[in-house]
Amino acid sequence: xxxxxxxxxxxxxxxxxxxxxxxxxxxxxxxxxxxxxxxxxxxxxxxxxxxxxxxxxxxxxxxxxxxxxxxxxxxxxxxxxxxxxxxxxxxxxxxxxxxxxxxxxxxxxxxxxxxxxxxxxxxxxxxxxxxxxxxxxxxxxxxxxxxxxxxxxxxxxxxxxxxxxxxxxxx
Numbered sequence: 001x002x003x004x005x006x007x008x009x010x011x012x013x014x015x016x017x018x019x020x021x022x023x024x025x026x027x028x029x030x031x032x033x034x035x036x037x038x039x040x041x042x043x044x045x046x047x048x049x050x051x052x053x054x055x056x057x058x059x060x061x062x063x064x065x066x067x068x069x070x071x072x073x074x075x076x077x078x079x080x081x082x083x084x085x086x087x088x089x090x091x092x093x094x095x096x097x098x099x100x101x102x103x104x105x106x107x108x109x110x111x112x113x114x115x116x117x118x119x120x121x122x123x124x125x126x127x128x129x130x131x132x133x134x135x136x137x138x139x140x141x142x143x144x145x146x147x148x149x150x151x152x153x154x155x156x157x158x159x160x161x162x163x164x165x166x167x168x169x170x171x
Contacts, residue, residue: 088133092141100144112152119149119165143169 126134126142146169153162 092138100148112156115152116149116156119145119152123149123168 122145123142126138126145129138146165150162150165150169153159153165
């Protein structure tokens with residue numbers, strides 16, 4: 001038994017040492033594989049983060065461009081609105097001239113029908129203005145056109161229509 005024990009101890013010890021060495025090598029390979037997998041995942045995450053950062057940078061540049069375009073468009077729209085307002089004021093000044101001076105000249109020459117038609121068109125213009133654009137001067141010029149229309153209609157003998165125009169002017 002002692003001889004068998006002495007012979008088998010060495011064999012068992014070598015077998016155990018080989019098995020432990022193999023298990024240690026397998027564990028080291030497994031840890032190395034896990035570390036390599038984590039490294040690959042980190043690289044992929046880094047590449048994905050770089051792509052996302054690049055896309056965000058492009059989107060930020062597009063947003064800045066859109067903001068600059070909106071700012072320029074707003075300035076252009078504001079200038080266009082100012083020009084339109086100036087044109088409207090000039091047109092209303094011309095209508096004021098037509099209502100007073102030109103209509104009186106036409107009345108003197110006996111063209112009351114033209115005065116009535118001119119006044120009706122002026123009244124239509126002032127009535128078609130949006131409420132936001134109907135300032136005190138626009139309302140005044142619209143009332144003057146109604147008064148001129150009423151005068152011309154009264155001179156033509158159209159008393160009911162003249163009264164209606166005058167009442168509208170007073171309103």
